[in-house]
Amino acid sequence: MNAFLEVRGAAKAFGGNQVLSDVNLQIAQGEIVGLLGPNGSGKSTLLNLITGFTPADAGSVHFDGAPIERLAAHRIVRTGMARTFQLPSMPTKMSVMEVAMAAATAHHGVWDTLLGTPGARQAEGDARERATHLLHELLLTPVRDLPASALSGGQKKLLGIVCALMARPRMLLLDEPTAGVHPNLRRDIVAALQRLNAQGMTLVIVEHDMHFIREVCTRCVVLDRGEIVASCRPDELARNERVLQAYLGTAAATTTPSTPSAVEAA
Numbered sequence: 260m261n262a263f264l265e266v267r268g269a270a271k272a273f274g275g276n277q278v279l280s281d282v283n284l285q286i287a288q289g290e291i292v293g294l295l296g297p298n299g300s301g302k303s304t305l306l307n308l309i310t311g312f313t314p315a316d317a318g319s320v321h322f323d324g325a326p327i328e329r330l331a332a333h334r335i336v337r338t339g340m341a342r343t344f345q346l347p348s349m350p351t352k353m354s355v356m357e358v359a360m361a362a363a364t365a366h367h368g369v370w371d372t373l374l375g376t377p378g379a380r381q382a383e384g385d386a387r388e389r390a391t392h393l394l395h396e397l398l399l400t401p402v403r404d405l406p407a408s409a410l411s412g413g414q415k416k417l418l419g420i421v422c423a424l425m426a427r428p429r430m431l432l433l434d435e436p437t438a439g440v441h442p443n444l445r446r447d448i449v450a451a452l453q454r455l456n457a458q459g460m461t462l463v464i465v466e467h468d469m470h471f472i473r474e475v476c477t478r479c480v481v482l483d484r485g486e487i488v489a490s491c492r493p494d495e496l497a498r499n500e501r502v503l504q505a506y507l508g509t510a511a512a513t514t515t516p517s518t519p520s521a522v523e524a525a
C-alpha cells in the first residue's frame with residue numbers, strides 16, 4: 260500500500276496503564292477507514308497521538324511522506340490533517356458563523372488577525388466565504404446566527420466538522436461523529452462524509468455504530484487493549500475471530516451462536 264498516513268511502532272502509557280502498544284497502521288489516500296474497538300481500547304488516544312494532542316512514548320507518524328510526530332497540533336493541521344472531537348464544546352456567546360470564522364483564524368494565525376494586515380483582511384473575506392459554503396453543505400445555514408451553545412448535540416457535531424474543514428484538510432479524523440445523533444441528522448452526516456470522500460478527502464472515523472460502519476467505511480481497523488487485532492472489510496468483521504474475541508472474549512466467541520449480531524450491537 261502507498262501510505263498517505265503511516266503510524267509505526269506507536270506506544271503510549273498513562274502512569275502504569277499501557278494504553279497503546281506497538282501500533283502499526285497504514286492508510287491510503289481516498290480510503291474511509293473505521294477505527295473500532297471496545298470501550299477503553301485506545302481509539303481516541305490513537306487519534307490524539309496522530310493529531311498531536313497527545314505525545315507518543317515511542318514510534319513515528321508520517322503524513323504524506325513527512326514525519327509529523329514532533330509537531331504541535333496546530334502545525335499538524337497546516338500539513339493538511341484535521342480532526343473533530345467526541346464531545347465538541349462550544350463557546351456560549353459566539354454565533355455558529357463566528358465559531359466557524361474563529362476556526363479559520365486559529366488555522367491562519369492570530370497575530371495577522373489582531374494587527375489587521377491586508378493579508379488578514381483578505382483571509383477574513385476568504386474565511387467568511389468558505390464558512391458560508393460549509394455551513395450550507397452541512398445544513399447549518401438556518402442556525403448560522405444562533406449562539407453555538409444553543410445547538411443540539413448533533414448540530415454541534417456538524418459544526419465541529421465545519422470547523423475542521425475550514426483548514427481545507429486532505430485528511431479528516433472524526434471521533435464518534437454520530438454518537439447520540441438523531442437518525443435524520445445521522446443520515447445528513449453520512450451523506451456529507453460521502454460527499455467529502457467523493458471530492459478526494461481521506462477519512463478515519465472512530466465509531467461504535469455498525470450500521471454506520473457498513474454504510475460508510477471501505478475498511479475497518481480494530482483495536483483491542485491498545486493493539487491492532489484486525490484490518491478487514493466491514494462485511495468481514497462478524498466472521499473475524501480476533502474481532503469476536505475483542506468484543507466478547509474467547510469463550511463466548513467460540514461457543515455462542517449469536518456472536519455476529521453481538522458484534523453488530525457492540
Ligand SMILES: Nc1ncnc2c1ncn2[C@@H]1O[C@H](COP(=O)(O)OP(=O)(O)OP(=O)(O)O)[C@@H](O)[C@H]1O
Nearest residue numbers: 273274276278296297298299300301302303304305
Ligand atoms: N489523559 C489521560 N490520562 C489518563 N488516562 C487516560 C487519558 N486518556 C485516556 N486514558 C485512558 O486510556 C484508556 C483508553 O482510552 P481511550 O479514550 O483512548 O479509549 P477509547 O477506545 O476511545 O474508548 P471509548 O470507546 O470509550 O471512547 C482508558 O483506560 C482511559 O482511561
